[in-house]
Amino acid sequence: MKPPTLPYALEAPPPAFARALAAHAGLLLLSAVPLALLWSNPYWVNVLAYTYLFAALAAAWNIIGGFGGQFSLGHGVFFAFGAYAVARLHLDLGVTPLLALIPAGALAAIVALMISWPTFRLRGPFFAIATMAINEACFALANYADSLTGGPRGILIPFRAGIANLIFIERWKYALLMFCFMVIVVLIVVALRRSRLGHYLLAVRADEDAARAAGINTLAVKLKGMALSAALTGVGGGLFAMYVRVLDPPTLFALPDIGVKFALISLIGGIGTIMGPVVGALLIVPLESYLRGTLGGAIPGGHLIVLGVILVAASLFLKRGIVGGASSAWNWARRRT
Amino acid sequence: MTAPFLAIDNATRRFAGLVAVDSVSFTMEEGEILSLIGPNGAGKTTLFNLITGQLKPTSGAIVFRGERIEHLAPHRRAQCGMGRTFQIAKPLVAMTTRENVMVGAFLRHRRYADAYERASLVLAEVGLDRRAEIPAGELTLSERRRLEVARALALEPSLILLDEVMAGLNATEVVQVIDLIHRLNARGMTFLVIEHNLKVVRTFSRRVIVLDHGAKIAEGNAQDVLSDPKVVTAYLGKRHA
Numbered sequence: 001m002k003p004p005t006l007p008y009a010l011e012a013p014p015p016a017f018a019r020a021l022a023a024h025a026g027l028l029l030l031s032a033v034p035l036a037l038l039w040s041n042p043y044w045v046n047v048l049a050y051t052y053l054f055a056a057l058a059a060a061w062n063i064i065g066g067f068g069g070q071f072s073l074g075h076g077v078f079f080a081f082g083a084y085a086v087a088r089l090h091l092d093l094g095v096t097p098l099l100a101l102i103p104a105g106a107l108a109a110i111v112a113l114m115i116s117w118p119t120f121r122l123r124g125p126f127f128a129i130a131t132m133a134i135n136e137a138c139f140a141l142a143n144y145a146d147s148l149t150g151g152p153r154g155i156l157i158p159f160r161a162g163i164a165n166l167i168f169i170e171r172w173k174y175a176l177l178m179f180c181f182m183v184i185v186v187l188i189v190v191a192l193r194r195s196r197l198g199h200y201l202l203a204v205r206a207d208e209d210a211a212r213a214a215g216i217n218t219l220a221v222k223l224k225g226m227a228l229s230a231a232l233t234g235v236g237g238g239l240f241a242m243y244v245r246v247l248d249p250p251t252l253f254a255l256p257d258i259g260v261k262f263a264l265i266s267l268i269g270g271i272g273t274i275m276g277p278v279v280g281a282l283l284i285v286p287l288e289s290y291l292r293g294t295l296g297g298a299i300p301g302g303h304l305i306v307l308g309v310i311l312v313a314a315s316l317f318l319k320r321g322i323v324g325g326a327s328s329a330w331n332w333a334r335r336r337t
Numbered sequence: 338m339t340a341p342f343l344a345i346d347n348a349t350r351r352f353a354g355l356v357a358v359d360s361v362s363f364t365m366e367e368g369e370i371l372s373l374i375g376p377n378g379a380g381k382t383t384l385f386n387l388i389t390g391q392l393k394p395t396s397g398a399i400v401f402r403g404e405r406i407e408h409l410a411p412h413r414r415a416q417c418g419m420g421r422t423f424q425i426a427k428p429l430v431a432m433t434t435r436e437n438v439m440v441g442a443f444l445r446h447r448r449y450a451d452a453y454e455r456a457s458l459v460l461a462e463v464g465l466d467r468r469a470e471i472p473a474g475e476l477t478l479s480e481r482r483r484l485e486v487a488r489a490l491a492l493e494p495s496l497i498l499l500d501e502v503m504a505g506l507n508a509t510e511v512v513q514v515i516d517l518i519h520r521l522n523a524r525g526m527t528f529l530v531i532e533h534n535l536k537v538v539r540t541f542s543r544r545v546i547v548l549d550h551g552a553k554i555a556e557g558n559a560q561d562v563l564s565d566p567k568v569v570t571a572y573l574g575k576r577h578a
Contacts, residue, residue: 014453196443196452199432203440206429209391213423215415215444215492272431331472 017194024190027275028183031055031282035179039172046171049243051285052178053236054265056185058277060232061262063189066272067198068225069205071124074115074131076259077138078108078230080252082237084148087155087247090165097166101238108234109227116226120219132255139253154248157241166242174243181239182278185232189274192228201225205272233262256304264307268314270321279322284310340403342367342527343496348387348397348407350380357383359551360397367495370518370528372538372559375548376571381531382424384548385498388529389421390414401496415444420489421498424531426481428473435460435469437484441491455491463487463517479510486517497521499530503537515541535563547571 031052038044057079064070085104089095119130142149149155161169168174192198200221203211208218241247252258261284269280288303295302318325341364350358358380365371373381386392388399390411399407406414420441429437435456442455460466463483468476476484482502489497499518503511511534518528518541532538538545538559545562547555549571555562562568 014450017449194449196447196449199436199440199443199452202432202436203429206431207427209411210423210427210429210488211440212391212411213389213415213421214441214488215412216440217410217412 017191020190020194021187024186024274025183028186028278031182031278032179035172035175039175042171045175047286047289049171049175049178050289051281052175052182053240053243054261054285055278055281056178056182057233057236058262058265058269058281059182059185059189059274060229060236062266062271062273062277063192063201063229063232064222064225065229065263066266066276067192067201067205068222068229069201069272070120070222070226071128071263072131072226072229073128073255073259073263074135075230075233075262076135076253076255077115078112078233079237079240079258080138080142080249081111082108082234083241083247083252084142084155084237085234086238087157087241088148090242091155091157096164097238097242098164101235104238105231105235108237109231112226112230113223116223120222120226132259135253135255135259139249142249142253149247149249152248154246154251157245157247159245166239167245178239178243181236185236186274186278188228188232193274197221197224197228202272264311266321268310268318268321270323270325273321273323273327276321276323283322340400341365342402343388343529344398344400345384345388346398346400348384348394348399350383350387350392351395356551358387358394358548361548361551361553363546363553363556365496365527365529367527368522368525369544370522370530370542372542372545373529373531373548374533374535374538374545379548379571380551381548382500383551385421385500385529385531388414389419389498415492415494418493418495419498420492420494420496422482422485422489422500422502424500424504426478426485428476428481428484430472430474432473433470434465434473434476434480434484437473438465438487438491441488444492459487459491462490462520464513479506482506482514483517486514490521494526496527496529499528499532501531501533503532503534511537539563 035048038048061075065072082104085107086097086100089100089103090097115134119127122130143152159167161167200216203214203216204218204221211218244251265280265284266277268284269278270276288307291303291306314321320328343365346362347360348358349356349360361384373384375381383392387394390409394407398405401417401419404417406417429440438456438459439452442452446452446455460469463486465480465483465487468480473484486502503514506514515537522528530542542559544557545559546553547562547568554567554571555565
């Protein structure tokens with residue numbers, strides 16, 4: 001078929017990619033302000049390191065969980081594989097963690113493809129439950145695989161400071177490292193959102209039948225999204241390993257602290273939006289740390305009750321999260337004027 | 338003799354005991370507008386789904402541009418050059434109107450800028466260019482129907498299947514859609530159309546196929562078919578025939 005002739009001159013050229021990147025990088029720089037102010041306070045530096053790391057991990061989860069609509073609760077598995085891969089390569093072969101992050105990400109992606117191939121046949125809540133079950137199965141296996149994981153006692157990575165080991169005496173450097181990781185992940189998501197794969201993931205989430213009719217191989221698209229999401233999660237796991245330096249199965253597989261939290265942060269910040277996971281992490285991680293400190297002694301697990309209430313409220317009143325809600329309000333206001 | 342553009346050969350689809358499509362055969366020439374009519378539940382949409390791959394036939398063959406396609410997945414058939422709309426419009430929510438069309442355009446244009454430009458052309462073609470940047474979920478019914486057509490057009494198909502794109506539209510909007518079909522047809526695009534409005538069918542379709550209870554009961558010139566007693570009986574019951 002001949003292409004339709006242009007009825008009139010093409011109005012606006014596509015928005016420039018460089019501008020989108022710069023705009024998001026600018027927004028991310030704002031989230032570095034607390035670090036710039038609090039860099040000498042060890043408590044806050046620790047909270048911020050976790051905040052940036054979980055912002056990055058939630059943004060990685062959001063690729064398949066938000067854009068692709070596949071609500072995985074098993075991302076703890078990819079996180080753990082990344083962490084163990086970096087630790088083992090570092091301890092057994094003396095590989096610098098900086099390089100070990102690459103095989104860690106690749107391994108997480110391969111594991112993700114193996115898990116997803118069967119579970120993508122399941123839809124909606126059944127997929128979420130299946131991935132959660134796989135997380136729990138891997139948790140149990142990690143306790144038995146003594147030679148790899150150190151069993152329930154875990155792995156201890158000795159403190160040898162140096163950039164090559166990603167171990168720092170100054171704690172703020174960890175926070176800066178996590179911040180850089182967050183920037184990289186978010187900019188990857190910015191590029192993804194404009195790409196063919198990004199559009200296809202959103203189409204698959206919206207309507208698989210319509211997506212297929214538009215020539216989309218829905219299974220292949222979901223697998224690609226999952227592999228990218230898991231690879232970034234595995235890299236995050238590797239950074240986490242060098243930060244905490246004590247890896248035992250509960251630290252890596254506990255659902256409320258890892259697998260479910262990626263989803264929770266994205267949901268509150270704005271599922272399927274670019275900045276939602278960052279906003280969610282900036283809110284949830286410091287709040288959780290504060291609640292753990294104030295409620296922890298009096299009511300053990302009390303912080304989980306508060307987080308649960310926030311999640312229920314968010315899913316009732318802010319279905320598209322803070323960023324989704326804000327952008328709807330902005331569009332509405334703009335059209336009224 | 339050259340192979341027909343599209344040939345359906347004894348296509349049958351059973352759902353347990355029900356025969357939704359009962360050994361239907363017909364062929365289409367390139368560049369024609371063929372209408373598929375029949376009372377509710379006649380199997381028109383099921384036949385559409387067999388052609389586009391949403392369903393696989395229980396038996397029978399479908400040949401599109403010389404290739405057997407009945408075993409191909411729907412996305413492979415779209416790659417072969419088939420575009421379709423759905424009876425219930427499926428705007429892709431959480432995306433703008435333009436992005437909806439870009440989802441289609443990405444099939445033939447991998448680069449963002451190319452898909453963007455392609456989407457602009459198609460949006461202008463269906464008259465949605467002024468609605469390009471709003472969320473697709475906010476479109477009106479008539480706009481959603483045009484968006485369905487736009488997403489299919491963006492695939493640059495040689496055959497396009499329209500499933501009741503005019504249902505629920507007012508007279509002006511119906512004329513707009515008919516104009517669009519004529520314009521695209523004049524450029525060589527082939528149409529297979531499910532349509533309830535028989536007056537509309539007469540205006541754009543020379544050839545009509547009538548389905549009833551899954552079987553083809555009539556085929557031919559629109560005027561003749563619509564006065565065929567079998568067709569009148571299917572639509573209105575025995576008393577009127």
